[in-house]
Amino acid sequence: xxxxxTLEELHHAHQRIRPFIHRTPVLTSELVNKAAGCSIFFxxxxxxxxxxxxxxxxxxxxxxxxxxxxxxxVATHSSGNHAQALAKAASNMGCKAFIVMPESAPQVxxxxxxxxxxxxxxxxxxxxxxxxxxxxxxxxxGATFIHPYDDYNIIAGQATAAAELIEEVKNxxxxxxxxxxxGLLSGTxxxxxxxxxxxxxxxxxxxxxxxxxxxxxxxxxxxxxxxxTIADGLLTALSERTFGIIRKYAQKILTVEDAQIVSAMxxxxxxxxxxxxxxxxxxxxxxxxxPQLFKEKKVGIILSGGNVDLNKLPxxxxxx
Amino acid sequence: xxxxxTLEELHHAHQRIRPFIHRTPVLTSELVNKAAGCSIFFxxxxxxxxxxxxxxxxxxxxxxxxxxxxxxxVATHSSGNHAQALAKAASNMGCKAFIVMPESAPQVxxxxxxxxxxxxxxxxxxxxxxxxxxxxxxxxxGATFIHPYDDYNIIAGQATAAAELIEEVKNxxxxxxxxxxxGLLSGTxxxxxxxxxxxxxxxxxxxxxxxxxxxxxxxxxxxxxxxxTIADGLLTALSERTFGIIRKYAQKILTVEDAQIVSAMxxxxxxxxxxxxxxxxxxxxxxxxxPQLFKEKKVGIILSGGNVDLNKLPxxxxxx
Numbered sequence: 143x144x145x146x147x148t149l150e151e152l153h154h155a156h157q158r159i160r161p162f163i164h165r166t167p168v169l170t171s172e173l174v175n176k177a178a179g180c181s182i183f184f185x186x187x188x189x190x191x192x193x194x195x196x197x198x199x200x201x202x203x204x205x206x207x208x209x210x211x212x213x214x215x216v217a218t219h220s221s222g223n224h225a226q227a228l229a230k231a232a233s234n235m236g237c238k239a240f241i242v243m244p245e246s247a248p249q250v251x252x253x254x255x256x257x258x259x260x261x262x263x264x265x266x267x268x269x270x271x272x273x274x275x276x277x278x279x280x281x282x283x284g285a286t287f288i289h290p291y292d293d294y295n296i297i298a299g300q301a302t303a304a305a306e307l308i309e310e311v312k313n314x315x316x317x318x319x320x321x322x323x324x325g326l327l328s329g330t331x332x333x334x335x336x337x338x339x340x341x342x343x344x345x346x347x348x349x350x351x352x353x354x355x356x357x358x359x360x361x362x363x364x365x366x367x368x369x370x371t372i373a374d375g376l377l378t379a380l381s382e383r384t385f386g387i388i389r390k391y392a393q394k395i396l397t398v399e400d401a402q403i404v405s406a407m408x409x410x411x412x413x414x415x416x417x418x419x420x421x422x423x424x425x426x427x428x429x430x431x432x433p434q435l436f437k438e439k440k441v442g443i444i445l446s447g448g449n450v451d452l453n454k455l456p457x458x459x460x461x462x
Numbered sequence: 463x464x465x466x467x468t469l470e471e472l473h474h475a476h477q478r479i480r481p482f483i484h485r486t487p488v489l490t491s492e493l494v495n496k497a498a499g500c501s502i503f504f505x506x507x508x509x510x511x512x513x514x515x516x517x518x519x520x521x522x523x524x525x526x527x528x529x530x531x532x533x534x535x536v537a538t539h540s541s542g543n544h545a546q547a548l549a550k551a552a553s554n555m556g557c558k559a560f561i562v563m564p565e566s567a568p569q570v571x572x573x574x575x576x577x578x579x580x581x582x583x584x585x586x587x588x589x590x591x592x593x594x595x596x597x598x599x600x601x602x603x604g605a606t607f608i609h610p611y612d613d614y615n616i617i618a619g620q621a622t623a624a625a626e627l628i629e630e631v632k633n634x635x636x637x638x639x640x641x642x643x644x645g646l647l648s649g650t651x652x653x654x655x656x657x658x659x660x661x662x663x664x665x666x667x668x669x670x671x672x673x674x675x676x677x678x679x680x681x682x683x684x685x686x687x688x689x690x691t692i693a694d695g696l697l698t699a700l701s702e703r704t705f706g707i708i709r710k711y712a713q714k715i716l717t718v719e720d721a722q723i724v725s726a727m728x729x730x731x732x733x734x735x736x737x738x739x740x741x742x743x744x745x746x747x748x749x750x751x752x753p754q755l756f757k758e759k760k761v762g763i764i765l766s767g768g769n770v771d772l773n774k775l776p777x778x779x780x781x782x
Contacts, residue, residue, distance in 0.1 A: 167487070188735045189734075189735055193735060408772060411737055411772060412772065414509075415508045415509055415513060415736060415737040415738075415768035416735060416736055416737065417731055417735040417736065417737060418735075448735035452728060452731060452732065452775070455772070455775065
């Protein structure tokens, strides 16, 4: 689709992807609520297929392709959750997937993508090398490029996480998501606008990768230059499509320090006994650091994913 | 109660404790099923209050006391989940709790017990010092000793985890639990005997602490001498009450190596995105190591708890 998805298009996306995704549970924790001074409803996309909400958007994007393009496959460049999601979604639909990954990608992620039957093309880890390799893959294979977020079908797919949360928890006062490229945040903005218009939508971002914050404040998309954060899912910059929605419908972008991210992640692991990745802890870190904004409110948080390398956990770092 | 709990007594225990416990979810994982060659239904007591099934038995034991004894409080010696469960259950019922803990107990466990308002008595870490300190606490306070497992009210409480699982998942072929003192295993035996008599019940134990295996094979309770395992919840020996039930109703005790426990724990963390403690991984390790026993069966596993020290995780150990 070439315009901002309508409510009807969100419904269609949801129907389309339903057989291929989990309806993830919504969890709460008395202890976390006490710490935050509000009632938080956690939408557990860490339990989603491939361990991240990205499965929703990738499934919708492929299902929206005409049969002639599905037969030639899909392609993307990513070393993160989008790569796994596209590989898995393609495999569900009998479609080939070609994934460009940097040679430096962790073996565990390479193995995951391979396990879904995707074909991997390695390249140097610069943005230029990735794009160039992708171009030659597209030329060689005739596959369709599926952008990780600058795509209204992706955005409509990601919107279904918030739509399910809103359906399950009535009268939310706020929704908070992480923001990297903005696919999840823009989708959440649309779901809230159509289905819970009284709920305020916040993005949350590491202060070491605060390009979305700067974009939002200045009104123009800032690039993400040399971002430094433990939240490795949030390194990318917004795109025109995601920014257009976020600027219109989001309330604010909240930034948090890495130490606050680790601390929020530890709170969830220890008290809720569920595994979330650093990027997924950013919204809780934001809520904990801005208690006045959320005091006694009903707050929905999307736990975006649970893919962490258990051999490289951050809990031995000193943090407050 | 002074005889093996009847079905009616299990029902009463369940009604009694229901306001004080979570009805924990049952989770499944396609990936784990594929690895195991059977269909596993995980009863998530890691999500239980205080992070372990022990909350069930402790709540039932206190609720069975007459008011005159509740007014004088309850006591136990434990550095593990029973201490936290008794402290929290006592606090729920406006009852004092006196907990004898070894000076060597991890600060995080001491803090947890304190946070529930219990009074802690420290002692040397020998069994003799614990028992002596407990005797003097009982004498001084008039409190009632609540044994962690050699108590039919505790056993009836622990049985409710399997009872819920059996209610939710029909036609289970097998149930597998860890076994330390045998409270969970004996309770599970009773629940299966009354509610799913066709299901075979297995205990699972670290080979470095295989006193229950030896007791079961020889027909007489073996002590647990110098046990060595990462599964620190399973160090204790069976008691007369738990052994009496287990010998009668359990099928077998399966033993596994620590490396298999760590590997099963990692599988659950990585694939199911939930946190379980090493003791809770023992049943899955047993199922994975004995595929012929469980091939294509419907297997219920009780994930007994999720209390781990995030600063001391075992995943950097070499394991197969």
